[in-house]
Amino acid sequence: ACGDAARTPGDTGEAGGTLIVAVPAEPATLFPPLAEGSQDAAIIGAVFDRLAEIGPALETYGDGGFRPRLASSWVWAGDSLSIAFTIDSLARWHDGQPVVANDVRYTFQVYTSDSVAASNRSMLGNIDSVSVRDPRTAVFWFKRRTPQQFHDATYHMYVLPSHLLAGTSMKQLAASPFARNPVGSGRFRFGSWVAGQRVEIVADTSNPRGRAKLDRVIWSIASDFGAATVKLFAGEADFFEYIRQGDLGQIARAPSLRLVDNRALQYFFLGFNLNDASGSAAPHPIFGNVQVRRALHMAVDRASIVRNAYDSLGLVALGPAPRALIPDTTSFKQLPYDPTAARAMLDSAGWLDTNNDGVRERDGRRLSFELLVPNSSAGRRSLAILLQEQLRAVGAEVKPLVLEVSAFSTRTDGRKFDAYMGGWASSPGLVGMPQTWGAKGSGNVGRYRSMAFDALVDSALTTFNREASHRYWARAFQQIVNDAPAIWLAEQRAPVALHKRFIVPPLRPDGWYADLADWRVDPAQRIDRDRIGLGAAR
Amino acid sequence: MSLDVSWPSSASIRGSDRSLWVLLGTLTLLAIAAPWVSPYAPERQLDIVALRSAAPSWMHPFGTDSFSRDVLSRVLHGARISLGFALAAVLLGLVLGTTYGALTAFAPRTVSTILRRAIDVALSIPRLLVLLALTAFLGPLSVWQLVLLVGFTGWFATARQVTDELDALQRREFALAAQAMGVRTARLFHRHLLPHLAPLLAVTGTFAVANTIALEAGLSFLGLGIQPPTASWGTILQDGAGSIESEWWITVFPGLATIGAVLLCNILGDALRDRFAPAHVAGVVTPLPGAIVSTSSDSPSNDQRAIGDPESFHRSAPRT
């Protein structure tokens, strides 16, 4: 690799060290458009670059919060319908080839190709096309002006090396060797992937933005959460992202570990199917009635549930977004926990326990419903079991049905269910809201339809006035909370466990790995594996 | 050679046998009486904040789990499910296996050969793999569906054994004598041969119950067996598996119950086998616990029968 020595940081004494990350599952692919799990995302994030990187505030309005990455600069067109990105002249792929504008155009083609089932494709709907003005300049053309335009263009795509991939048909890309042996432009280069055991990335010493301070990062693959935790506590790993309540005490006792705060952008809820469980458009016999939904919501002691399930690691969810993304959390009101009122509301809606079996009924139908739970999520399963007991207290019978992820998705995709335990990870700027709760959103499997909510969200996302946007969001949240298409249960404060010798910048909520290249080891606390140095693998 | 016993044997139950029966009886009684003897309802969340994962105490001798449910009550109710499940699945398997085995043994040669080959094939497919795939792919199964699945995949070995046993019995001289007497096949089977299958079925069945208890625990441990919140030993184990270090009581008690029950069944199987089998039959290895998987199907030559008659060697294999 030909690098520019002038750009490498002079402080080489700081460089070095090995970070071992425990992950509960093996990455599926390292081909960025297809990344699914968070372990895929982390490795890809370290090896590939975006054109520009969002700031720690996750500000999606305009380009103010963004910093140059592969693009050294950009120019807005006068009508704001196109942005021209100038590629950093020093940017190089790990194989030494320069990064060029054509790579950007090619990347957009891949992400939007019908032959590639890219997970972020729906986020790119506002981009009409990407053109190459000259080898260093790529121009994004938009369909309409929105405040999130810049975010749309930069956040969802990692730039791919067209010189390595263009020879492969789009359909074959997913299967190409590249997906397990990627070449990116990030400050880490891909090292090796031993199936089922570990993925290793190493510092790219010739990176124009300076070599990563760590020598290498190794993702050590465990078979499940428990095994990954074992690796951490056994000292086999330095870092683990998913700390469960039960492990907190042990981390506190472990002399070498510390917790690093991290705001995860997830929230969990019980989603009602507002239409009939047969999949038809008829209203659901129970959940079709907003009073009933509100009553059920009010019957749930969310605070206790969160205490049980997450202890200090969870907060009661306020609505369909984590606090970190809600501009003003105090400006809308929650439904109270009030079982007495809940019972009265159910009574008045005609749901009465006439036969004293503990379950209310109306017109011969029992207030009883199946609750789909994906078996992949221990957290959601716990929530379901806790909810079951609480709703029993007001005369509603919940039958949790723990399904294989696949069966779960089949049922929810087909809208054939009563209720489900949902969990979403929000994207910065709440840009995914129409997708998840909008009337046309493909993720809105409970078929919540509120024109008011849709209009408010649309206004919030399209207005260029930040203040107005916040007001729209507050009203939109109030609307959806009042409509209660779901019981908003919990969001996680998700601190990560890290070995004490690491010095790290604040973790970005949308991905702890965003600044991985700047992580370093306190030279005084180095342990054996930090002293291996680069390129000593046999 | 078959398990030849003087059937109405006057041999009294030995002392150790008696304690075995007492233990088994207690276990069965506890399982049946679980709703009355267990202190709480198995799914009752007592106090999700204060009693979350409480360590064993006088109030909760086995502690509580992360949903503040009483582990003792769950283990007791789990006994019902786990033991009942194993019994039902094994009975189903025995019925299927005996029927198929009898059909095979009495069918005309070509049909019989085909039936035998079919069992060979079925036995070569690893059962656990199939069960894992099916339970996962068919989605969460109700307890009864699971019983059917486990029963339907668990009878091949029995069928093979029954066939082999019937083959051997049919060659015994008393069976020939009955034939010479002009006894019809149906009568020959139920009056003369079936009583000889009883010990074999009892022994196989007992070991199979032991296996099936373990199998249920294993499937549930992987989240593919009985579904929560229903308490079975396997599901309780699974509840606690993630926190075995800090909340050991959730896994240790159902684990011990499982091991205990499996052990009792295995001991019972051993005892039954010793009782039914002649003490010393040259070269005969009597069936050992486990789903019986067989390999060779070539008929033995006359000379092989002298030592280690392959007919009589109940080819056994370990558990799934």
Added chain:
Amino acid sequence: MTGPLPLVSVRNLRKHFPIRSGLLQRVTGAVKAVDDVSFDVASGETLALVGESGCGKTTTGRALLRLIEPTSGSVHIEGTDLLALRGESLRRMRRHLQIVFQDPYGSLNPRMTVGAAIREGLIVHAIAEGAEADRRVARLLDEVGLRPEYAARYPHEFSGGQRQRIGIARALAVEPRFIVCDEPVSALDVSVQAQVVNLLQDLQRDRGLAYLFIAHDLAVVAHMADRVAVMYLGRIVELAPRRQLFSGPRMPYTKALLSAVPVPSPGVPRHRILLPGDPPSPANPPSGCVFHPRCLHPLKDASCTQLVPPLEEKSPGHFVACLKEPSTSTPTP
């Protein structure tokens, strides 16, 4: 072999057990357990079948009762072709043909009381039921020298000799006319053997039974039989009335056999013919006369290795399968 219709008439009986191998269990050879055997048993007669272990005695007995399906040949019971019978008619015929086994331990169902075992035939053939059947069981037990109370006991409570009596009682229950006795006394001690031999003889006398008496003990055969057939490797090599056979054996094998029997008279010098080698395997019998590899006949020559000697009547009633043995009189046409 003319005269009155014999009770049992066996012609060219063959039983070849297929040797199978491979996945499809294809037949790759055959054990010629019984190869072209013919004989008659007259009513009330005892025909003894002697020969060394594995020569096909048991197979002959069982094939003739169709407990094993013969490969070819014919068996007539008073003119009825047994091998042509199917289903119900075969079942009914079984009443007349019974068998007593060698192994007094294996031939009784250990899970059935003695009474039930004996009743079985009565019930199956609708001869008697209820109290009448009980009476008959008691009478049969008495007849074979056992106490009627024993009906309620299980076989394991009896000694070998007693079990053999039970086996005989079971066979007698259906009032057969012909019994195949497959080494009924070989497993018994001398003192008990004599009891059972006497019993069999008494029953024969009282009931006019015909026996095919299979044995390898020549002394017992000499005592029991009217006529004796000597088998070697699946074939009858000599068949003659008892006295004729024991006093003037003609087949070299029979001669050797008789000379080999140890006689309980110490000091009496004997001329013993010691046969070389062992009997060959019936799966791979020698060509020609099956006995030729061990034969000590002075006239043995190459023809013995090529021609299969037929069982010929060399003197009246005396059939010999030997090429070198001259006929002493012309056989009756």
Added chain:
Amino acid sequence: MSSRRLLARTWQCALVILTAATLAFFCLHLAPGDPAAALGDAVPPDVRARMRALYGFEEPLLTQYGRWLGALLQGDLGWSTQQRRPVSAVLMDALPNTLMLILPAFVLSAGIGMAIGAWQGAHARSRRDRITSTMLLVIYSVPEFWLAMALMLLFARTWHLLPATGVTSELYPYLSTSAQLVDRLKHLVLPVTSVALIGVATFARYQRSSMRDTVDLPFVRTASASGLPRARVLRGAWRASLLPVITLAGVLLPSYLAGVIFVEQIFSWPGLGYVLLRAIAARDYAVVASCVVLGSTLTALGAWFAEWLRERADPRLRASAALHTTVSA
């Protein structure tokens, strides 16, 4: 083994494998859900719909079967939709790991189990024998996963004597060759013990029972009567008692595959069991079906191997053609 027998066995293996493959295919495909659905709600439904079209999950089942079987007969196991690489590559990564676990476990359990069992059989019905038997029965009754968890908890997490998870340590490539060897061995100890311990109990039970029966056989008395030392007498008896144990070995070998599923899961051991469980969760048809096929193949091979061994061990089976030998004087 005669070539005819060999051929017959091979036929039988082929039949078994084909049947297993077919059953696996249909069971899997007829069940609800598909790889796209298995991505779960982390992936938007429209992405899943696109995947279905892309991979042809919506074609008629028989067409899919025909294509799959055709490929299988040509040795192509198909495509892992989850790992996005050929199934053969997936299995080639996993199989060595599993074998690394199974083979030592098998050898250890056979060796130790047979030693214990032979000792027990020679002292059958003694007090020591009864105590040992009871202990073995207890071990035998412990479910594999429970045993594995207990071992890990004690040896790795409480006493920190051995590594808890993985095939090697994370820094394996940076170790010296000798350190690499030690590292691998250390990682092997717990999983192999978990798999082997129950095998030890099984082998011991069989060997004991077989040995107990054998020591009562007349030829053992012959050996004693000839003045052979007890050790030699027992060795002769042991050799003759091997037959049923070897049969067991053949049947047992594939059953280790089943036990290994749990152990691999618990020790994060990326072998076949681990691959299988992941593939099941991901509805990765081709991988699941291939695992079933591979399992059946190993079972069939185990049987084949046992038969071969049995013929080695038992001369009576070796020379079945020359059962009756004749000597013409």
Added chain:
Amino acid sequence: MNAPSARALLDVRSLRIAFPASPAPVRVVDGVDLAVEAGETVCIVGESGCGKSMTALSLLRLVPSPGQIATGSSIVFDGQDLLSLDERSLRAVRGRQMAMIFQEPMTALNPVLTVGDQIAEVVRVHTKCSAREAWTRAVEMLSQVGIADAAARARQYPHELSGGMRQRVMIAMALVLSPKLVIADEPTTALDVTIQAQILDLLRTMRERSGLALLLITHDLGVVAEMASRVLVMYAGRVVEEAPVQELFASPSHPYTEGLMAAMPRLGQEQDRLTTIRGSVPPPNALPSGCTFRDRCPHAFDRCAQEEPALLTVGSLHRVRCHLVEEPQRRRLPVTEGAA
């Protein structure tokens, strides 16, 4: 009771073998005295279960557990008290000085070892010769017992040999170290008559060739007549009669021996009916009091129920365990037996 000759090669006195049982241990051999002179052939006859094999096994201290030789028994072989020998010295006797031939030649040989190996192993543990020498001796021995092509046969497994050949192998194994005494427990029972004749012939030849003493156990009086010089008749664990062979056949004195001889059909003697002994041998745990034979004895009188007869001398070497010796008037005249 005459003391057995002091010079006897084997001298067994009041041998008792018991199996523990409840309520009382079962004595399957009870007070057997037995002497075998060098070069002599002694036969033990008796019906199944009378304790012949146990007696034979006890001579090498091979009584299967839990059976035990009771204290008070004595077995002196070639001047050594076998019952007090330690394992090691006992092993030196077994196979080398006293060898044994068993009944079932199929099961008495290890099926997984070649016959040559089995014989050579015996040679090797008793002598200091090399494996090669041992093998040569084994092959030599095999050809001595009349096995053609011995070198090839030695490499075969027992199942590849016929029954007669296996028995020859057993004999070769017993004789390979030229023991002084060979105990043959029913060596021909499992064989066909023609093969039996070969084996008996072989035993005679070997006996003459090496001058060994033979203790032959059988239940066949024909074999006894052909082989024995002296005979012991056993019944229910006891010796009931002992006599030189000629004398025994000429004048059997114990009612059991008489019955046995009469019950046996004989070639060349036509009888209408066989004489029988009524009843059957009682199991060793249910022996009648007094004389164990009295239930079946046609001459039994009151004394027989009360007192067990001693082994009484009737001729120089003829001894009988029966009260009739002292009260011959009690003998009843033979009555023709009625129908059973």
